[in-house]
Amino acid sequence: MVREQGEFAKAAILEGLTQQMQEIAEASRRRTQLVASASAASGRVTVTVNADGVVIATRFGSDIDELSYEEIAKAVTSAAQQAAEQVRRQGQELLRPLRDKRAAMPRLSELFEGLPDLEATAPTVEPASLAPPKSRERLARLTEPAPDFRNAVDYEEWSSEQNDRGATSSGW
Incomplete structure (x- = not known):
């Protein structure tokens, strides 16, 4: 009976993952079709981006x-920058249902005792500067230190701690 329940749970997880992969593939396909246009200089210039x-x-x-050159x-x-921002927002809106579904799922650290919450410790990716080359803003960023990942856990250290826990412990 217990084995049957385990098999049923595995099948449900696999079905959920398969459905999620199909949804991701469809959203990815739909994303490739996104375009946005923006105008500047009183409509004299219009740029479209993918x-x-x-x-x-x-x-x-x-x-x-x-206009001058x-x-x-x-x-x-x-x-171009306005159009890129529009298409970025369109992409976020398209992917919102997938992100919402993902947020409702448990984190790996909630499923496996002792596993660190990798998402909480991951560094954030800053958006690239829109400043022109050699501008003060861009040059100032060159002197800033790069972000680092200070709270990473060495795998061997973490793994050795896990060996002494739970049902797989040699004390069982």
Whole structure:
């Protein structure tokens, strides 16, 4: 009876994982179709980006010649950044149901006694600067120390602590 319950639990977990993988694949496929456009310089410049924020189209209005080269360059950069932010938000919205489902699931550290909560100790990834090359902001970031991972646990140390715990302990 106990074995049957264990097999049923395994089958349910596998079914859940299979469904989750299918949902991730579908969301990934739908994400590749995302595009966003933004305009600048009173609509004289319009830039369209794909889901990765890569420019896929740039259009100039018929009155673009009223702008200087510097104004056109700034408008293209501004429109591209706005479009990239829009497509980033679209991607987040598309993936929200998957993130919500993931948040409702127990963490590995909750399932396995003694396992550290890796998500809580993982370093955060800062967004890349939108500042132009050689700008003060970009140069200032070069002198900042890189983030480090100070509360990592050595695997051998953690593993040896685990050997003396639970049903697999030699004291059983």
